[in-house]
Amino acid sequence: MDVRTICLGILSRGEATGYEIKKLFDDDGYQHFVEASFGSIYPALSRLTQEGLVSVRAESQEKRPDRKVYSITDAGRKAFLASLMKPLPEDRHRSPFVFAMLFSHLLPQPRVVEMLHTYIEQSETKLAQLMEPRPQPQSEGERFVLGYGRAVYIAIVNYLRQYRAEMKGNAAEAAE
Amino acid sequence: MDVRTICLGILSRGEATGYEIKKLFDDDGYQHFVEASFGSIYPALSRLTQEGLVSVRAESQEKRPDRKVYSITDAGRKAFLASLMKPLPEDRHRSPFVFAMLFSHLLPQPRVVEMLHTYIEQSETKLAQLMEPRPQPQSEGERFVLGYGRAVYIAIVNYLRQYRAEMKGNAAEAAE
DNA sequence: CCCGATCTATATCGGACCAATATAGACGGA
DNA sequence: TCCGTCTATATTGGTCCGATATAGATCGGG
Incomplete structure (x- = not known):
């Protein structure tokens, strides 16, 4: 279960920016059992875009850097479901x-x-x-x-x- | 809590080879909340040896590669305790x-x-x-x-x- | 009203870490 | 005898995290 798959999952529930994906892990009460850092989320999104599994819409805002909103594509949905059908990696926990x-x-x-x-x-x-x-x-x-x-x-x-x-x-x- | 610290902790309970350290995480019922791979254990032990925090005793066996038994040194014990006195890193969990x-x-x-x-x-x-x-x-x-x-x-x-x-x-x- | 803090947002880099793989003799069971 | 599993060390490619940089927005307190 790499960060790319996690991002696909999040995006299958609705479009989001990299920042918003990260926030889901921090604030939102759901994801106490998955997290990822910026250092892995942003490269993952770039690669997913190259591979056509997600698409980007750059909302250019006045006097701010673009807000890059990512959405999952049909190919992305298929790839995500396929990865959920394969045997899941084991939990990893370090306390x-x-x-x-x-x-x-x-x-x-x-x-x-x-x-x-x-x-x-x-x-x-x-x-x-x-x-x-x-x-x-x-x-x-x-x-x-x-x-x-x-x-x-x-x-x-x-x-x-x-x-x-x-x-x-x-x-x-x-x-x- | 990096692998070096984990190794120091294990060795503070008794000498062991890299292989035995790894086994503790796999078999032994204690460590359900820490693990490490060979790919991080062996380099960690090398570096700890260089730094004088552990010592090696190579048990040369007939017709087998040396069995490298690592022991913690006094400096190693001090370093380990010091790391336990500092604020602990947060848990990481991915399921x-x-x-x-x-x-x-x-x-x-x-x-x-x-x-x-x-x-x-x-x-x-x-x-x-x-x-x-x-x-x-x-x-x-x-x-x-x-x-x-x-x-x-x-x-x-x-x-x-x-x-x-x-x-x-x-x-x-x-x-x- | 201004200053600092916090928030939104993207991005990169070094280093830590894992999974897979290679090697190799021993040992036990079929 | 042959196969699989076990002991044991080690490397490598690639993934991932933590820290850091940047920068405008927003907001509360002094």
């Missing part, structure tokens, strides 16, 4: 936080508490975003992905909160 | 399956069922691995990471099973 926690016994306790705190806050923010009420018209896929994200982040937040509570309990015990 | 499911309404139903099936099986396998009883002596960090992995995969498997069950229910309803 520096979880890795770091493996070594909590080597770290000063305040640092561990801090890491936990930061990560809990991040996860709570993401969960809150996913819990926001959505506008009505959702596709089945959107419903699935939203539910999936909620389930995962609820599990994470619960586990982390519980773990932190146990830590505090143990610290109190040790202080007695 | 082609979840992304593909966003477009389930565009796909033939058998394909959707197949994707779900495959992903459920994969997740169940990983969960089963995480549920295997562990040898006693675990660090606090190991306990945390194991619990985290279990919590996440239980949530995923539950959600997917429930979703599949609902799908079947709807299909039966539609057939009436």
Whole structure:
């Protein structure tokens, strides 16, 4: 699942600029499980255009650089569907936080508490975003992905909160 | 959290060859949240050696290429701890399956069922691995990471099973 | 009312990283 | 005996990310 395919998918739901595609990953609550950087999105869009899988319409604005709005072509739709019919690549996940926690016994306790705190806050923010009420018209896929994200982040937040509570309990015990 | 840091972390728990480091990510139930490829591990180990953060002991074996066993040095331990004290990079996660499911309404139903099936099986396998009883002596960090992995995969498997069950229910309803 | 911050928007570059592939002896099972 | 799998190191092509540059718009606070 390379960035080109991801871009095709996004564009199959409506035209967008490179910037807007990137924003979808940052703000919008759906895509907690795919992201891409400018450094890969812009080259991907150029190449897709060359290959005729997307088309560009340059909205020239007064006193601004052109706004390049990309749309998917019929060939693009076909190519996208074809890639969804092939075996999907495996998930890739790298969590520096979880890795770091493996070594909590080597770290000063305040640092561990801090890491936990930061990560809990991040996860709570993401969960809150996913819990926001959505506008009505959702596709089945959107419903699935939203539910999936909620389930995962609820599990994470619960586990982390519980773990932190146990830590505090143990610290109190040790202080007695 | 680059591969060099990950290698340092692994080596802080005991010496290993490049091959063994890679295996930890594949087999061992801990590291569901970090992985690295040979193409990044071997160069990382070379550079770490040059920088004096790890040392190599070449076990020359009869009729085989040397087995290069890497150990972390004191400088390496210091560098590793220092990197854990700095703000951690954010998680990165890309799930082609979840992304593909966003477009389930565009796909033939058998394909959707197949994707779900495959992903459920994969997740169940990983969960089963995480549920295997562990040898006693675990660090606090190991306990945390194991619990985290279990919590996440239980949530995923539950959600997917429930979703599949609902799908079947709807299909039966539609057939009436 | 002006200044700084933030936002929209495109683009590039160096470096990090992965997937695939090459090599090669050992070992176990059919 | 032959095939597949395992241990083990290593390289390469290509993908991708993070940082950075540019630049006008917009907006809130002082």
